[in-house]
Amino acid sequence: MRISAKGRYGLAAMVYLVNAQESLKCVTVAKVAEDLGVSKIYLEQVFAMLKKGGLVFSVKGANGGYQLSRSGEKITVYDVVKVIESSLFETGLPMLSEKAAPLESTLNTRVWEELDRTTEVCLTNIRLLDLAQEATKLRAECEFMYYI
DSSP, rough: OOOOOOHHHHHHHHHHHHHHTTTTTTTTTHHHHHTTTTHHHHHHHHHHHHHHTTTTTEEEEETTTTESSSSSSBBHHHHHHHHHHHHGGOOOOOSSOOHHHHHHHHHIIIIIHHHHHHHHHHHOOOBBHHHHHHHHHHHHTTTOOOOO
C-alpha cells in the first residue's frame, strides 16, 4: 500500500498539532511547515482537507491558526488517512468480464474487502496521542548532552 505525500504530511501535521494542543495555542501552517521541513503551499492544501474532514478547525486573526477539533486521544491514524486518502477505501468497479463474476466476487470478499477491514482495524488502533508521545520520547533520547 502506498500513502501519498499528502497523506504522510497530513499525519505528521496532525501529530504535530497534538503537541501544540497542550499549550492551547493555534498553530499556523507556516510554523508547521517550517518545523516539519515541508512545503507551506502543499501543507495548506492538506490542512484544507483536514478542515473539510472535521479533524481541525481554524481561527482567524493575529493569533490565529489551526487546532485539533478533538483531543489526540480521540483521533486515530485511520481518521486522518480516510480524510486525505479517500480513494484508498473506495469500492472498486468490477474488473473482470461477466463470465468471471464468481471469481470477481471471490476476490472482492476474500482479498479486497478483507484487506480493507484489516487496514482499518490496524489504523484505528493507533491514536495520534500515542504517536506524539513516542516521538517526544525519541526526541528526548536524542537530546542528551555529553560533556567530557
